Amino acid sequence: MNERLRSLPPYPMVRLEQWRRELVAQGVRVHDFGTGDPREPTPALLRQAMIDAVPEISQYPNNAGLPALRDAVAGYLRRRFGLEVDPARQVLPTMGSKEALFHLPMTFVQIPSDKDLVVYGEPAYPVYEIGALFAEAWTYAVPLALDNGYAMDPERLPESVLRRAAVVFLNYPHNPTGFPLASELYTKWVEAREEFGFVLVSDECYVDLWYGDAPPRSLLEFGQKGCLALHSLSKRSGMTGYRSGFLAGDPELVAQCGRFRASMGTTPPEFVQAAAALAWTDDEHVEARRGVFGEKRAVLLAALRERGLRVHGSEAGLYLWVEVPDDTNDLDYAARLREVGILVAPGSFFGKGQERFVRLALVPSVDDCRAVAATWPRS
Numbered sequence: 001m002n003e004r005l006r007s008l009p010p011y012p013m014v015r016l017e018q019w020r021r022e023l024v025a026q027g028v029r030v031h032d033f034g035t036g037d038p039r040e041p042t043p044a045l046l047r048q049a050m051i052d053a054v055p056e057i058s059q060y061p062n063n064a065g066l067p068a069l070r071d072a073v074a075g076y077l078r079r080r081f082g083l084e085v086d087p088a089r090q091v092l093p094t095m096g097s098k099e100a101l102f103h104l105p106m107t108f109v110q111i112p113s114d115k116d117l118v119v120y121g122e123p124a125y126p127v128y129e130i131g132a133l134f135a136e137a138w139t140y141a142v143p144l145a146l147d148n149g150y151a152m153d154p155e156r157l158p159e160s161v162l163r164r165a166a167v168v169f170l171n172y173p174h175n176p177t178g179f180p181l182a183s184e185l186y187t188k189w190v191e192a193r194e195e196f197g198f199v200l201v202s203d204e205c206y207v208d209l210w211y212g213d214a215p216p217r218s219l220l221e222f223g224q225k226g227c228l229a230l231h232s233l234s235k236r237s238g239m240t241g242y243r244s245g246f247l248a249g250d251p252e253l254v255a256q257c258g259r260f261r262a263s264m265g266t267t268p269p270e271f272v273q274a275a276a277a278l279a280w281t282d283d284e285h286v287e288a289r290r291g292v293f294g295e296k297r298a299v300l301l302a303a304l305r306e307r308g309l310r311v312h313g314s315e316a317g318l319y320l321w322v323e324v325p326d327d328t329n330d331l332d333y334a335a336r337l338r339e340v341g342i343l344v345a346p347g348s349f350f351g352k353g354q355e356r357f358v359r360l361a362l363v364p365s366v367d368d369c370r371a372v373a374a375t376w377p378r379s
């Protein structure tokens with residue numbers, strides 16, 4: 001067995017699933033705010049689009065993706081961010097963003113070389129680190145903290161790290177905290193990329209879920225050379241099970257990803273791509289889903305604040321980042337909540353130094369959130 005696989009700790013969300021099963025076995029009705037897999041139905045028009053596209057004769061999908069999907073993505077990037085991209089050269093479909101993120105270090109890091117580092121923030125979605133591990137790259141986790149809004153700032157990194165960086169991952173709106181990244185910092189990252197020559201990757205899978213007046217921005221608005229943005233239909237369109245997303249940006253990098261990905265069989269089935277083309281074209285269902293998540297968020301925020309709990313960030317994305325009461329820590333507070341059937345993810349699941357927080361995914365229904373809001377423990 002690959003030694004890296006042997007040394008890999010269990011994927012954090014597996015622990016959540018174990019806790020959920022234990023509660024169910026005890027006959028407890030579980031309010032599951034653990035994993036970010038919403039339960040609202042996939043919009044009917046998208047399900048139908050997939051069914052209508054199932055062909056009589058099944059054939060391998062073309063690695064470049066359906067032209068209709070790439071055109072739909074280009075249209076989305078234009079409407080949403082004012083971007084002009086060439087759908088033939090700058091867009092590639094992926095099976096959601098997880099596999100694409102995992103494979104990027106293998107595509108862009110040469111070991112050994114003087115550019116052998118993969119850089120990402122901590123706390124973070126764990127796949128940036130795991131992808132680097134299997135690419136045999138070195139990793140550098142930038143400690144992110146509440147006092148600077150979990151912002152990743154190239155000025156806070158040692159120059160030696162920037163120089164050695166082959167791939168830098170940004171992820172805003174940030175999982176697990178829901179903080180956005182200020183425009184000045186996107187600009188600073190684009191400038192640092194120009195100076196040091198790494199591949200700058202922006203994981204934007206939550207970019208369409210926002211609750212204030214300012215929709216989050218895309219890295220590609222600030223620069224495209226050496227840059228890639230990854231998007232996903234999972235949460236914004238209710239399609240986690242369809243496994244569909246795209247990567248877009250610098251045509252040279254997209255071409256290299258295309259070459260790498262041609263060996264793997266990770267192009268989504270064409271009937272999924274047909275539904276995806278519609279999902280990137282129709283903005284109405286996304287607005288409706290934002291409304292539903294916004295309602296859950298408002299109900300829970302009011303209840304948590306009324307209990308004296310502080311909620312940080314949580315301005316966009318699918319999560320509330322909640323500071324635990326002073327007399328406890330993330331694991332103990334999560335255990336206390338499980339006693340009343342509420343399942344949340346301890347902050348330490350996402351990285352070191354996060355023991356004062358738990359993460360709530362806005363997954364249970366609005367009615368469920370209301371029930372939980374009424375019964376959330378007072379201490």
Ligand SMILES: Cc1ncc(COP(=O)(O)O)c(C=O)c1O
Nearest residue numbers: 036096097098125175205232234
């Ligand atoms: C930050 C982040 N990136 C990527 C993903 C992967 O999503 P998907 O593969 O469904 O697009 C997730 C899923 O939760 C995530 O939180």
